[in-house]
């Protein structure tokens with residue numbers, strides 16, 4: 223059994239008491255955290271454990287990217303500064319029609335390398351060629367929830383849905399539990415009710431959750447009222463989708479009071495994606511009201527075409543800043559709330575809070591060590607404030623997932639970045655003509 227002892231770190235536990243231990247040790251045994259103690263109280267040395275001296279570093283739970291399309295790294299910077307529908311219809315969807323399975327594999331690998339470098343240890347993905355995404359997850363050692371995207375306008379939509387259901391059943395819990403599967407109907411406006419009903423049935427048959435975009439734009443809200451006389455949230459609730467667990471609803475920008483009450487009552491996990499919402503001018507999600515009402519809100523980057531990176535620390539900062547500006551109230555979305563969204567609340571939104579999102583014994587050993595011996599992180603009045611308002615992805619030095627180091631001292635363990643750059647570069651020659 224492999225074990226590691228991380229010594230002398232400042233540990234941001236994100237546990238129920240919100241404890242920050244100024245100088246503490248973390249013992250990892252096999253895939254789990256076996257102990258977290260103030261350094262002076264560490265009860266035993268584990269002589270067989272490999273040691274990491276984390277003096278000057280901050281340890282935090284690995285972050286959870288609650289909504290992304292990882293392989294869209296291939297489209298980073300390909301189409302910017304456009305409204306959502308022309309952006310999708312004229313640029314993104316035509317590009318995606320040319321994608322082949324291995325393009326998705328290498329685009330996902332690029333995104334995984336970026337996320338590991340930024341302290342993200344788990345991501346929730348929805349995209350084409352979900353088997354390729356899943357292979358990249360298993361080959362890299364990161365944790366992920368993967369769903370295939372379902373769009374009614376694609377040829378053979380019903381057949382694709384059946385394949386996605388088979389995939390969800392066959393691949394769930396592969397890779398020592400690192401891979402979780404879901405069903406991914408793109409959005410209420412791209413999936414008619416008969417397809418959504420089959421998704422619900424499929425989720426019940428296979429015991430997996432559902433990942434869907436909901437109420438992203440004002441147009442979506444208007445069209446839903448015109449076509450169904452219901453908001454998208456009310457429509458999904460009406461057909462029984464919100465009784466599936468977990469349901470991860472991405473965006474939730476345009477909500478009525480009744481929608482908020484429904485999302486709370488049905489314990490729907492919400493992924494707030496402030497960078498994407500700002501870039502596509504989709505609107506400002508009512509996050510302070512959702513938090514006040516007791517909703518479960520995680521944080522997502524969305525795809526790299528609408529962000530344009532997968533840096534969850536940046537997303538936490540955007541979340542903390544955006545809602546202060548929007549409401550004129552500097553007390554809303556505190557640094558603690560923003561960091562919780564990036565960690566334990568993201569885990570809760572995905573139904574993974576029994577495994578990840580906190581640093582405490584019994585949790586899976588998914589964590590990041592950040593180098594705080596830097597001018598922009600000094601002095602240390604408040605470590606959590608620094609993580610949200612001052613730190614950046616490049617400050618992450620070492621990352622563990624499931625007890626295995628995926629990066630030590632900025633060196634990726636197992637992923638070959640030069641190969642990833644080469645593969646992606648070659649594929650783009652065919653994709654962009």
Ligand SMILES: [Zn+2]
Nearest residue numbers: 435472524525
């Ligand atoms: Zn999305």
